[in-house]
Every structure is written in structure tokens, then in C-alpha cells.
Amino acid sequence: MNLRRLRAPLLDAALVAASLLDVWVKVHIDEPLRLSCALVAAFSLFLRRRRPLLTFLLTLPAVLVSDAVFAALAALYTLASFTRHRTMLAVCVTVFTICDMTNWPSLSYDFAKTATVITLGYTAATAAAPVFLGQLVQARRDLSRQLAEISEARDHKRLLTAQSVLAKERAQLAREMHDVVSHQVSLIAVRAGALQVGAQDADVKEAAATIRRLSVQTLDELRHMVSVLRASGGRPTELTPQPSLADLHRLVDNSGIETELRTDVPDDLPPTVQRAIYRTVQEALTNARKHAPGTTATVHIRHHDGAVRATVTNTAPTHPPLPLPSAHHGLVGLRQRAALLGGSVTAGPTADGGYELCLELPAEGRP
Known part of the structure; x- marks a missing residue:
């Protein structure tokens, strides 16, 4: 297992450990309800990558009944880094703020006091910070993916350009072979055929027949080579059987x-x-x-x-x-x-x- 695959579980374990430390500092062992909620919140972070919204909901009771809020902030960050629903994130920030300001079991708020307003602003900012950080990480991840796609598209375009240039060169070579070489070999075959018919000497007839036969074979090979060159960029063209x-x-x-x-x-x-x-x-x-x-x-x-x-x-x-x-x-x-x-x-x-x-x-x- 390489380091990249170990990084995620190690980070989750570190967050759980930090949450347990937060529980140990802020929750007394003689408070079973608060301790249970805080422990559930801490260990629920193992689910944060697969079920980020469920993880955040599991951490809310700890925020409501205790001061152990580290697990909830970590879950809120994870949710913001994976989701694109900003309305849902705003609702989650609001719910966290309300739960953190609530002194359970009392649910009363006195907004006439300046301290309450200041606490409200501080708590809302505390909840918004991991959300902004998570959205920033998500934007960075999207940007990296887009840059990779742009680089891949640029490489593909460069390859297509090179293939296009090569195809043009092959097409030009095919035209030259067809228009010049094939034409001249055809003339050789025709003249050899005429010599074969008109000659009286047997050796001359045999030589002319050999020239004509070799010219025809050369024409066949040239035609195949021209077809191979013209087929560049299309389906692969099978070559003639190799000699043995x-x-x-x-x-x-x-x-x-x-x-x-x-x-x-x-x-x-x-x-x-x-x-x-x-x-x-x-x-x-x-x-x-x-x-x-x-x-x-x-x-x-x-x-x-x-x-x-x-x-x-x-x-x-x-x-x-x-x-x-x-x-x-x-x-x-x-x-x-x-x-x-x-x-x-x-x-x-x-x-x-x-x-x-x-x-x-x-x-x-x-x-």
C-alpha cells in the first residue's frame, strides 16, 4: 500500500484523535449524556468521506449539549468540500450556530444583550470558517482537474496536428508515386510488351518478357504502397505477405x-x-x-x-x-x-x- 492510499485513513484517525482530546478537555466523565453524544460525534468522523451529511447530523447533539464542537466543525468542513449545494451549507451553518448558542436544556435567547449578539456573530463566523475552507479546497480540486483536462486536450490537439501533417506528406508522396513513378513503370511495361511482340530473336523476346513481367510486378507493389500511404489516418491497411x-x-x-x-x-x-x-x-x-x-x-x-x-x-x-x-x-x-x-x-x-x-x-x- 503506497503513501497516497494511507494518507486518507491516517488523516481520519488524526481527526478522531483530536476530537477525543476535545471531549477529554471539555466533557466531564460524570456527565453520561454529554459524554455519549461527544463520543458518537468523535467516532462518526470515520464516516465523513462516505456520508458527509450524516456525519454532520451525528455531531449536532454534542454541539447542543456540550462544548465539544471540534467534530462538528470537521464534519462541516468535509461537507463543504464535497457538496455544491450552498443553500444546504447555509442551513447547516445556521443549525450549528443555534445549537452552539443553546445552553441545554435552556432554549431562551436574550438578543437585547450585547453579549448575546457578539456570541451570535462569533459562533456564526466559527461555523462559516470551515465552510469557506471546504469550498476553497473544492475549487482547487476542480481547478486541478480542469487544468489536467486542458493539458490532455492540448496534447491531443498537438498529436492530431502532427498526424495531419504526416497524412498530408504521405498523400503528397502517394501522388508523386502515382503520377510519376507508376507512369514511367507503365511505359516500361508497354514498351517491353511491344518489343516482345515485334522482336524476332528468341533471346530478345525472353528478355522483353522478363522486363514486362517485372514491370507489372513493380506496378502492383507501387499500387499497394500508394494505397497504404493514402490510408494513413484511417483503418490500418494490411501489408502484403512478407517473403520467406x-x-x-x-x-x-x-x-x-x-x-x-x-x-x-x-x-x-x-x-x-x-x-x-x-x-x-x-x-x-x-x-x-x-x-x-x-x-x-x-x-x-x-x-x-x-x-x-x-x-x-x-x-x-x-x-x-x-x-x-x-x-x-x-x-x-x-x-x-x-x-x-x-x-x-x-x-x-x-x-x-x-x-x-x-x-x-x-x-x-x-x-
Whole structure:
């Protein structure tokens, strides 16, 4: 139990103790009626948080028959701090004042005397003080709650503004991808289709068919990416199924270069490891196709001593490479992905003028 939960019962116990001290000082043990009323008033403070009005009513007999008024003032403060009915508070102050001025069993008042008027004012002020204090505490509590709500609303507004800016940026990116990239890829697909129909050479027809097929696949992926970007701020859009080792054969067949695939890894590797291997092979074959025309490649994936090692090696190019755009971020991304899984990526030229990319990961996907 933390300190905040202990604070309330400790405070109630302290008020009861103070009330009992007030009873001990002002009520004699030989006065059973007054003592009983005063004790009831003192112990009724344990109910002040759950039943504040009942607690105040239970303290009034002690005020009427004795001078032990501390419990009644504490109950009046509690009632004022919880209720918003000011008329009821005014009635309670009036009742307390009348009971405190009454010298039980005598009920007579002589307002012609100055002392009676002074006593009336003093008693009324004594009753009004805890009421004002309770109302002040209630106002402070309301103000704190309102400040918390304003702060929460401001944070929510800030979040909505950030989401709105992000949605606009994504929408602009989606338009650019749709209007520029998709259009250019569509032209590539159309021209490749025309080349496939009009060419006489079988190799040219096959190359044109491969270009057209890859262009169509790229268009499908671009359309999905555009839909994901445009759906920002709405319902979550499911991503396409992530690749696994089962997709490697199709990747190799569609790579556009002659590739030999050799693998002896189990099929139950973690999905993160399978995706890392797939993306590594994809990046290596893409780089070989771009930077080493006419090359052949070998993909070797093996499992040994709790580690998985994927090696992609390509031979030296037989044609000069074409100047193609590149952001030079592929290997950096592969190294970051491998590092997150506790592995590493090494790459470099081979002795015969080719290139080799090697990925090594723990089989469990953790360091």
C-alpha cells in the first residue's frame, strides 16, 4: 500500500484523535449524556468521506449539549468540500450556530444583550470558517482537474496536428508515386510488351518478357504502397505477405541473370531470419544485374553450428555496366537488419573480378 492510499485513513484517525482530546478537555466523565453524544460525534468522523451529511447530523447533539464542537466543525468542513449545494451549507451553518448558542436544556435567547449578539456573530463566523475552507479546497480540486483536462486536450490537439501533417506528406508522396513513378513503370511495361511482340530473336523476346513481367510486378507493389500511404489516418491497411525462404526459387528465376541456388537450411527458421536471407539475396542479385551485365551468380545458404550463412557470389561482368541511378543505401540497410538480429554482413570483390556478399546470422535470430 503506497503513501497516497494511507494518507486518507491516517488523516481520519488524526481527526478522531483530536476530537477525543476535545471531549477529554471539555466533557466531564460524570456527565453520561454529554459524554455519549461527544463520543458518537468523535467516532462518526470515520464516516465523513462516505456520508458527509450524516456525519454532520451525528455531531449536532454534542454541539447542543456540550462544548465539544471540534467534530462538528470537521464534519462541516468535509461537507463543504464535497457538496455544491450552498443553500444546504447555509442551513447547516445556521443549525450549528443555534445549537452552539443553546445552553441545554435552556432554549431562551436574550438578543437585547450585547453579549448575546457578539456570541451570535462569533459562533456564526466559527461555523462559516470551515465552510469557506471546504469550498476553497473544492475549487482547487476542480481547478486541478480542469487544468489536467486542458493539458490532455492540448496534447491531443498537438498529436492530431502532427498526424495531419504526416497524412498530408504521405498523400503528397502517394501522388508523386502515382503520377510519376507508376507512369514511367507503365511505359516500361508497354514498351517491353511491344518489343516482345515485334522482336524476332528468341533471346530478345525472353528478355522483353522478363522486363514486362517485372514491370507489372513493380506496378502492383507501387499500387499497394500508394494505397497504404493514402490510408494513413484511417483503418490500418494490411501489408502484403512478407517473403520467406520458400520464395527464393521464384526470386532466382526472375532475377534476370543465370543463378544457381543451393540451400540446406531447415524450413522452421524464424520469420525474421528468413526475411533477412531473402532481402540479402534480393539485394545481391539486383546489384549484380545492375553493375555486372552478363554475370552469373551462385547463391549458397547453409546451416551449421547454430548459425545460418548465406553467400551470394557473382562472376566478373562480360559487358560494361550501364549508368543506372542508385542511392547506395542497400548494403547499409542489410547491415542494420543483420545487426538487429545479432549477425553481420560482409561484402567485397573476389580474386577473379567478381563480387561476394555474405550474411551470417544466429539460427534463432538473436545474438
